[in-house]
Amino acid sequence: MRTEFVNARTLEGGPFEFVVDGDRFGSPGPVGATVDLAGATVLPGFVDAHCHILPTGLDALKLHLGPCRSREEVLDAVRDRHAAQPEGWLLAVHYDQTRFPDARHLTRQELDSVVPGRPALLRHSNGHASVANSAALAAAGVNRDTPDPTGGAYVRDEGGEPNGVLLERAHEHVSAQAPTPTFDDMVQAILLAGESMSRLGITCATDMMTGRWDLERELLAYAEAARRGCKVRLRTCLQWGTVLGPRGIDPGRLRDLTEGPDPSRCRPIGLKIFADGAIGSATAAIYGKYLTTDGDGQLIYSPERLKEMVRLGDEAGWAIAIHTIGDRSTDLVMDAYDATADPTRHRIEHAMVLSDAQIERMSRQGARVTMQPEFLLRFGHAYAKQLPPEVARRIKRVRSVLAAGLRLSFSSDRPIVPGDPWEGIKAAVSRPEGFDPAENVDLASAVRLYTSAGAEANGDGGTMGELTPGAFADFQVYTGAPGSAGPAEVWLGGQRV
Ligand SMILES: [Zn+2]
Structure with missing residues (x-):
């Protein structure tokens, strides 16, 4: 059925005069129904x-300690959770x-005083540390004789006993002992994440490291969530090793798992590789030195290995997306892309520290770039602590990158940050x-970077993130000024969600 929307305008102030024909926008013409939007503003759905x-949804199932302002408040919250859900690991x-x-x-x-007999693990909001109780340490086989892992530490008391605080690799080791989520947990988590994103006006989202637990189970869970009406379109970017590593999935099996009935609702878009770390932990590979460590960060792979991984993925027909935050790492990523037949198929994720020469090189090469402007709000203090002021000031050079003609898009990286697109847009329009x-950058550009440009980054250019005939009718309706409050309505594929 063709539905006409009347009495609404676009962000630019012009009339919103599209007909929704099935799940897409159509051209004006005879209609079967009319919806009066009462003077509201219509924007394309965020991408x-x-x-x-999946991690966003799994976190939503865990105890959330964000509001706690004291040790006592944390312990009270943990005690309550322990009473309400007494089984298995208590994860916060x-x-x-x-x-x-x-x-x-x-x-x-x-922690033992409120959760004595079962493992409890509180993950730090920076994602690089946690606090464990005694049962969690015991489950991970950690005691006073356990040496610190390279790149991590079991913080100890004066007597040399681990005091429960876990840093980096030690945090990863103990976290890995918690039971992996079941298929049902995963489906539930994806649906929950979809619901929370839809409330923010998001209509399509890309999981940037599918396969961290079990690729097969995760892909089945994404497909099942889509089948059960997940409120956002789902895209997945598969961890390189789960596809092309020594124990990678069988290609035939992968095809069976990913050939769903409706690829617009759920499909893989590429392979994910990590090239370096993060600025807050002084592990992004930079030129120059970190102020706190005097080091220059860490490359996850040698330049030769990175090139080889990119070549294998490219030859297998995949688009590649590489996490690279430091400028030293980004040069190596560009070297690897230069060796492929068509670098414009691939993506550079984050690119937080960039010189003028690098921006010029990127624009010649033509790979897509994603940035997460909300980081400026959440991690500004960490950047200032780690980098010389003249470097920290110029993190995320959105305007320069756009001026060079690069195919840039915005995204959130949730659950590292809360992930309201408007927070990112505001940080890009008026940097903290x-x-x-x-x-x-101006507001219209920032919104475009979070809508049509996001779709383009996913290989969905022209089919979503814009209000044009032929594109999916995915849009959001604001009764007040867009951004002051969330959307009043969200439509996905021509249906109100
Ligand atoms: Zn990420």
Whole structure:
């Protein structure tokens, strides 16, 4: 049926005069129904082309410690959770001791006092640390004789006993002992994540590392969530090793798993590779030195290996998306892309530190670039602590990258940040204190980067993220000024969700 929407305008102020024909926008013509939008503003649905969908949903199932402002509040919340859900591991997220008056970490003994007999693990909001109780340490086989892993530490008390605070690799080791989510947990989590994203006006999202637990189970869960009416379109970018590594999935099996009935609702778009770390932990590979460590970060792979991985993925027909934050790492990623037949098929994720010469090189090469402007709001203090001021100021050079004609898009990287697209848009339009205002962009550009440009990054260019005949009728309706509050309505494929 063809439906006409009347009495609405676009962000630019012009009339919104499209007909929705089935699941797409159509041209004006005879209609069967009319919807009066009462003076509202219509925007295309947001496309979050780099986030972590399943982890977002799994986090939503865990205890959320974000609001806690003291050690006592954390312990109360953990005690309540223990009483309400007494089985298995007690997992919490968004623990942050820097919000406590004395900024001192909890200890394993304090956690034991509220959760004595079962493993409990509180993940830090930076994702690089956690606090475990004694049962969690025991489940991971950690005791006073356990040496610190390279690239991590079991923080110890004066007596040399692990006190429960886990950093980097130690945090990863203990976290890996928690049971992996079941298929049902995964489907539930994806549906939950879809619901929370839809409330923010997002209509399509890309999971940027599918396969972190079990590729097959995850792909089946995404397909099942789509079948059960997930409120966002789902895209997946598969961890390189799960497809092309020594124990990678059989290509025939992968085809069976990913050839769904409706690829517009769920499909893989590429392979994900990590080239370096993050600025906050001084692990992004940069030119120059970090202020805190005097080091220059870490490359995950040698330049030769990275090139080989890109070549194998490219030859197998995949688009590649590479996490690269530091400028030293980004040069190596561009070297690897230069060796492929068509670098414009591939993506550069984050590219947070860029010189003028690199921007010029990127524009010649033509790979797509994604940036996450909300990071400026959430991690500005960490950048200032780690990088010389003149480098930190120029992180995420949105305007320069656009001026060079690069195919840039915005995304969130949730659940690392809360992920409201408007927070990212605002940070890009008016960069927070301490960041070079010359890199600000105008509102219409920022919205475009979070809509049609996101679709383009996913290989969905022209079919979503815009209000044009032929594109999917995925849009959001604002009764007040867009951005001051979430959308009043979201439509996905011509249906109100
Ligand atoms: Zn990410």
